[in-house]
Amino acid sequence: MPKIFFITWHEFHRDAQALVWNLPDRSWKGIVAVTRGGLVPAAILARNLDIKLIETVCVSSYDDRTDTQAKATILKGLPEGDDGEGWLVVDDLIDTGHTVQIIRKMFPKAYYATVYAKSKGKKYVDSYVSEVNAWIVFPWEEEAPERLFSLS
Numbered sequence: 001m002p003k004i005f006f007i008t009w010h011e012f013h014r015d016a017q018a019l020v021w022n023l024p025d026r027s028w029k030g031i032v033a034v035t036r037g038g039l040v041p042a043a044i045l046a047r048n049l050d051i052k053l054i055e056t057v058c059v060s061s062y063d064d065r066t067d068t069q070a071k072a073t074i075l076k077g078l079p080e081g082d083d084g085e086g087w088l089v090v091d092d093l094i095d096t097g098h099t100v101q102i103i104r105k106m107f108p109k110a111y112y113a114t115v116y117a118k119s120k121g122k123k124y125v126d127s128y129v130s131e132v133n134a135w136i137v138f139p140w141e142e143e144a145p146e147r148l149f150s151l152s
Contacts, residue, residue, distance in 0.1 A: 002134070002135055003133070003134035003135065004134060004135045004137060005132055005134040005135065005136050005137065006137045007136060007137065007138055007139060008139055009139040012040070012041075012115070012138065012139055013044060015115050015116070015129045015130060016040070016041045016044040016045065016115055016129075017044065017048060018129045019041065019045065019113055019114075019115055019127065019128070019129050020044075020045055020048045020049060022113070022127040022128075022129065023049075023088070023111070023113060023127055024111070026086075027086070028049060028051055028086060028087065028088045029053065029085075029086035029087050030051055030052075030053030030054060030055060030087060030088070031045060031046055031049075031051050031053070031054045031055070031087070031088045031089075031090055032054075032055045032056065032057055032078065032087055032088070032089045032090070032103075032107065032110065033054060033055070033056050033057075033090055033091075034056075034057055034059065034089065034090065034091040034099060034100075034103065035056050035057070035058045035059075035076075037091055037092035037093060037138070038056075038089075038090045038091040038092055039056070040092065040138075040140060041090050041091070041092055041114075041115050042054055042090045045088070045090055045113075049088075051088075055078065055087075056076060057074075057076060057078050057089075057103055057106070057107075058074070058075035058076035059073070059074055059075065059099050059102060059103065060073045060075055074102065078103075078106050078107055082107070083107065083108055083109045084106075084107030084108055084109040084110030085109040085110070087107060087110040087111070088110070088111050088113060089103060089107060089110045089111065089112045089113070090113055090114070091113075091114045091115075092114065092115050092116065092138060093114060093115065093116045093117070093118070093132075093136055094114045094116075094117045094118065094121035094122060094124060094125050094128065095118050095120065095121050096118075096120050096121050097120065097121035097123065097124035097125075100112055100121070100124045100125060101124060104124075111126050111127075112124070112125040112126050112127075113125060113126060113127040113128065114127075114128045115128065115129050115130070116128065116129065116130055116131075116132045116136060117130070117131050117132075118131070118132065118133050119131060119133055
C-alpha cells in the first residue's frame, strides 16, 4: 500500500507561509500560479508579499480517471516576449519535475517555488518547504483516490 499523507488547511497555510520566508527578498513583478494546485499557495503568497498581479499557466499532466501522469498538454501559456525575470512561479507540489521543465522553457528566468517537493523533482525548483515522498491529499481534495486503497 502506498504512503498517503493528508494535509489539513492549517498545515498547508502554515507551510505556504513558511515558503514566503524561504524566498529571496526582492520586488516581484507578480506571481504565476500553476493550475490547479498552485492557485491556493499563490493566493497565500500574494497576500503575504502584497502582490496584486497573479497570472496562471495551465498544464494538464495527470489523467484524472487514473490519477497517473500523462503526456503534458499546455492549456494556457504565459505572455509571449517575457523571459520571466522578476516573476515568481508557484505550485503546491513538484513530483517528477516534468511540468516545471515545460514552464521553464516559456519563462527561463523566473523563480520557481513550491510548498512540497518529492525527491525526483526538487532539483527543478529554487525553493520548497518540505520534502514529502508520499501521495499527498490536499485539504481541497475530498479524499484520497480510491485506486490507492485497492492496490495489492
